[in-house]
Amino acid sequence: MNMLKFLHKVSMKKDKKELLRDKIFLNLQKYFEIQQSESVFIPGKSTVQYAGAVYDHKELQAMTEVMLKGWFGLGEQGELLEKELAEYLGSKKAFLVNSGSSADLVAVSALMSYQFPEHLNPGDEVITPACTFPTVVSAIVHCGLVPVFIDVDLETLNPIPEDIEKAITKKTKLILLVHTLGNPNDMDPIMKIAKDHNLYVIEDNCDALGSTYKGKKTGTFGILSAESFYPAHHMTTAGEGGAVFLNDMRFLRIVQSLREWGRACWCGASGGDVNGVCGVRFNYKIDGIPYDHKYIWSNLGYNLKPIEIQAAMGRVQLTKVERFIEKRKYNFQKLQSFFKKYEKYFVLPKAMPASDPSWFAYPITIRDDAPFDRFTFTQYLEEAKIQTRPLFAGNITRQPILKHVSYIVKGSLVNSDRIFLRTFFIGVYPGLTDSHIEYMTSTVEKFLKKYV
Numbered sequence: 001m002n003m004l005k006f007l008h009k010v011s012m013k014k015d016k017k018e019l020l021r022d023k024i025f026l027n028l029q030k031y032f033e034i035q036q037s038e039s040v041f042i043p044g045k046s047t048v049q050y051a052g053a054v055y056d057h058k059e060l061q062a063m064t065e066v067m068l069k070g071w072f073g074l075g076e077q078g079e080l081l082e083k084e085l086a087e088y089l090g091s092k093k094a095f096l097v098n099s100g101s102s103a104d105l106v107a108v109s110a111l112m113s114y115q116f117p118e119h120l121n122p123g124d125e126v127i128t129p130a131c132t133f134p135t136v137v138s139a140i141v142h143c144g145l146v147p148v149f150i151d152v153d154l155e156t157l158n159p160i161p162e163d164i165e166k167a168i169t170k171k172t173k174l175i176l177l178v179h180t181l182g183n184p185n186d187m188d189p190i191m192k193i194a195k196d197h198n199l200y201v202i203e204d205n206c207d208a209l210g211s212t213y214k215g216k217k218t219g220t221f222g223i224l225s226a227e228s229f230y231p232a233h234h235m236t237t238a239g240e241g242g243a244v245f246l247n248d249m250r251f252l253r254i255v256q257s258l259r260e261w262g263r264a265c266w267c268g269a270s271g272g273d274v275n276g277v278c279g280v281r282f283n284y285k286i287d288g289i290p291y292d293h294k295y296i297w298s299n300l301g302y303n304l305k306p307i308e309i310q311a312a313m314g315r316v317q318l319t320k321v322e323r324f325i326e327k328r329k330y331n332f333q334k335l336q337s338f339f340k341k342y343e344k345y346f347v348l349p350k351a352m353p354a355s356d357p358s359w360f361a362y363p364i365t366i367r368d369d370a371p372f373d374r375f376t377f378t379q380y381l382e383e384a385k386i387q388t389r390p391l392f393a394g395n396i397t398r399q400p401i402l403k404h405v406s407y408i409v410k411g412s413l414v415n416s417d418r419i420f421l422r423t424f425f426i427g428v429y430p431g432l433t434d435s436h437i438e439y440m441t442s443t444v445e446k447f448l449k450k451y452v
């Protein structure tokens with residue numbers, strides 16, 4: 001075949017491929033629209049989820065594009081999402097990982113790396129709330145550190161800064177905060193305590209993407225922070241995902257290494273010329289023996305990388321995240337003004353005056369003297385198809401695994417115990433419309449009528 005014929009054939013094939021791609025994309029949109037039209041909310045019959053992924057054909061198309069290209073490992077989309085996420089949050093750098101739990105693990109492990117000159121050592125103490133998500137504690141314990149649990153405030157669900165200061169000993173090196181359900185911690189006094197006592201701060205920002213404290217986004221105060229993209233959270237990367245945010249570039253190589261098997265090479269897991277973006281792949285030696293830098297290990301790492309399809313979905317979700325957050329705040333306010341009428345039964349959530357929470361959910365704590373208990377109330381709601389969840393681990397020291405872990409408690413955990421016994425949350429996620437909220441409030445009203 002001569003060159004001209006060959007080129008013509010290639011361009012015909014290209015056109016055919018583009019036509020097919022357009023058809024696939026159009027069909028995805030049509031499919032999505034039909035699916036959407038079928039999902040009608042029927043009060044009492046449809047489940048009112050506490051959370052869920054909100055997406056449309058654009059996410060499906062972006063993920064399909066990656067599949068059609070045939071590059072599945074983290075690549076161009078991953079690098080772009082990392083850049084966009086860091087810009088959105090206002091942090092120096094983001095690394096995608098496969099979950100929020102992995103992000104917590106990498107963040108704490110990074111502080112343990114010998115490559116960080118002022119690294120922590122096994123046995124050092126970490127002050128953290130007792131009312132928490134369990135994998136926060138896993139990260140601390142797996143790194144050989146000792147969790148020091150302190151209580152939280154019943155309204156903000158976060159620790160009081162004075163309690164943090166009281167828990168400091170000579171061994172304390174780190175404060176690991178959780179912005180519970182999106183509610184920012186009181187960052188000014190906490191950062192001052194950290195500075196005065198030469199402590200690091202890591203923020204678990206998994207519930208709080210878009211929350212601000214004095215106009216600054218949570219996740220940018222600590223040396224590192226963790227984000228989750230599980231569908232319950234503010235945006236999702238195809239069902240699982242997370243990110244580690246760096247506010248100190250000394251962790252650039254360390255975090256990447258921990259995410260990618262612990263290897264020394266930083267050329268990236270991404271596509272393109274992986275054979276040495278650094279240009280020095282074959283210039284390294286171990287014990288004087290030349291060795292491929294891609295196969296030199298500098299950390300005891302993990303493989304916690306997500307895949308390219310996830311990054312593609314995340315990029316579309318991030319363009320919508322501000323709208324999602326507005327809807328979360330709107331739904332939260334509707335529930336807050338409803339529950340205010342019944343404050344004699346409930347302790348309601350409260351934000352710090354200087355903060356603007358990007359709420360994850362609506363927490364409710366039943367007062368000690370209320371004429372009903374949490375079990376009766378949540379059973380009633382679940383039967384009415386309104387999903388409820390306890391506030392994660394409640395008082396984590398009561399969880400079975402903590403019987404096998406060394407930890408310290410500073411002060412009483414009276415509020416964490418109350419939360420364990422009396423707190424739960426319901427949804428505010430952007431998939432909930434006014435009809436859902438009206439159904440939720442009228443259902444609660446029916447329950448409360450028995451007691452008024």
Ligand SMILES: Cc1ncc(COP(=O)(O)O)c(C=O)c1O
Pocket residue numbers: 098099100101102104133135136178204206207228229230232241242
């Ligand atoms: C505060 C907090 N930290 C960490 C996690 C863990 O995130 P993932 O489920 O992505 O592992 C969660 C999950 O919901 C969370 O709420």
